Amino acid sequence: MDSKKLELTQSYSLLDRARDLIPGVAQTFSKGPTQIVQGVSPLYLERGQGSHVWDVDGNEFIDYPTSLGPIVLGHNDPDVSKAVIEQISKGTVFSLSSPIELDVAETLIDAIPCADMVRYGKNGSDVTSAAVRVSRAFTGRDIVALSGYHGWQDWYIGTTTRNAGVPAAVSDLSKKYVYGDTASLEKLFAEYPDQIACVIMEPVGVVEPAEGYLQATKDLCKKNGALLIFDEVLTGFRIAYGGAQERYGVVPDLACYAKALANGYPLSVIGGRRDVMELFDEIFFSFTFGGDAISLAASQATLAKMQSEPVFEHLWRQGQKLQDGYNSLARENGVGDFTSCIGLAPRTVATFSDPESGHDSPALRSLIQQELVRRGVLFLFGFNISYSVSDADVDHTLEALRAAMGVVASAIDSGDVESWVDGKIVKPVFRQA
Ligand SMILES: Cc1ncc(COP(=O)(O)O)c(C=O)c1O
Structure with missing residues (x-):
């Protein structure tokens, strides 16, 4: 699968504007500029539907951060949106x-x-x-x-x-x-x-x-x-x-x-x-x-869907395919000691470390994010699965991971992972002890 450098003009002009207006730029640390490879990944999303999101420059991605966890059914779930719109018409x-x-x-x-x-x-x-x-x-x-x-x-x-x-x-x-x-x-x-x-x-x-x-x-x-x-x-x-x-x-x-x-x-x-x-x-x-009645109406529709449809089976099944795929692709490419996908299938976390020092490797994190985002996968270091993640999404993601792991392997072989990252390296939210 080819990688495509993204057109990100709108995202980065919004970042310039935000620096003057909003300290820290984002409202949540984990959505802020330190968590994305600046110059490579988008910073502002405009729209979501199901398992996909679109940034302000019109780039489309499969959404795995899912807003840091809340989007468990999918963006603009029809039942939730209907319940919310009905409630809005009565008051908020x-x-x-x-x-x-x-x-x-x-x-x-x-x-x-x-x-x-x-x-x-x-x-x-x-x-x-x-x-x-x-x-x-x-x-x-x-x-x-x-x-x-x-x-x-x-x-x-x-x-x-x-x-x-x-x-x-x-x-x-x-x-x-x-x-x-x-x-x-x-x-x-x-x-x-x-x-x-x-x-x-x-x-x-x-x-x-x-x-x-x-x-x-x-x-x-x-x-x-x-x-x-x-x-x-x-x-x-x-x-x-x-x-x-x-x-x-x-x-x-x-x-x-x-x-x-x-x-x-x-x-x-x-x-x-x-x-x-x-x-x-x-x-x-x-x-x-x-x-407030809006969030409660949304919750009522969300919980009803969870009770009437196989939501959790889906989260576990799709999450397991991605986790297993990630780990076997890492091993196939000889980088299994550097990165792995751990955790429970509905919400997994990717780890990146230098096997010699045992320390987290921000350069590797950045490189994987770069290679995935350039293949249509929004990645903040793990997979939060939503009920909307389809088999086609999983296949696309595994293809993107296959290519990304190949690049990671070459970068590690070169001895200078950082030089493979085209933007600013990500930083942890909390300093490491
Ligand atoms: C386990 C856990 N507890 C509490 C919180 C705080 O929640 P919030 O950010 O909605 O205030 C979070 C947020 O990520 C969390 O993961």
Whole structure:
């Protein structure tokens, strides 16, 4: 498959304009200019339909970032769009609650194993932060134990390298442990006896949890009087309808869902044990757009489709074909030690490393992105599968990968991968330790 240098004039003139108007250029770090090979990949998308998107210069791509996860059915899904348009014609957000809040709550309580009750937010960060606050209120304790990524709020981001502006007094209350290592959590409980309000974790990251690991974490929380929170912002309505709780059969005290919940409309939800959730009567979790009818209508249509059609079978099947194809093409081209595709099939992640140093290789990341984008595949280092990804999309992507891996192999052989990249090398969002 031939590679085609893209016409990107509009994208880059928008970038110039944005530099004056919008600090950081993008609204989400992972959609910003540091994540794309500048000069090679587009920066602005204008339209999406199904599994495809079009940039502002008219270039068409198969969309695997899927807006960082929300587009689980496909862009402009006809059922979701119909529900949204019907709701818009009645109104968007009202001065009092709307009945659709209850309809969607009933569906979500059926879907989410731990949920006796639910409250809505707009972003994942809203509900992870609500979960932490309600846990602190419930237990009367301050410390939070965490092991994943949980959003932009102080209590979490203060533990990362992007902690500017977060008071030490706040970040000192958040303690990290190592996912998969029960002893590291035990150590925290021993170090801070009767002080840990909750353990918040992504129940599965890129690798499946070891047998019994999630249950052991739950038992530890119970023994130490802390609440267990599953952050299912990524896994919910993606790896299974009910997320990781459904897949692994371990039910936490509270859980947070967002991204795929409404096929691209901004909605998140916290659900959990009734005695904990009832505290929301008291604690302040309240905002103007909470419960807007548009996102709820989108969610209602999304959840209905997930229940009536084989959405998850499709995500696993197409994702597995791409993951297997990626790894065998990497091996065939002799670069299997440099790059691989890991994770659960509906959402896989590509790794790039220099086998000698073991460090991540931004140059290799950039080169693969370049070679794929020039063959019609939008790639931000992994594959989020949508229900619209067709067999033809998968075949096209595998052909593009075959060609890209060949270029990667030649670049590695040359000893200077960077010189094969025609634009600015991508950078990680968080500095590496
Ligand atoms: C596991 C997890 N939790 C929380 C968040 C924060 O969600 P949001 O960016 O919608 O605030 C994210 C976002 O990527 C996430 O992946």
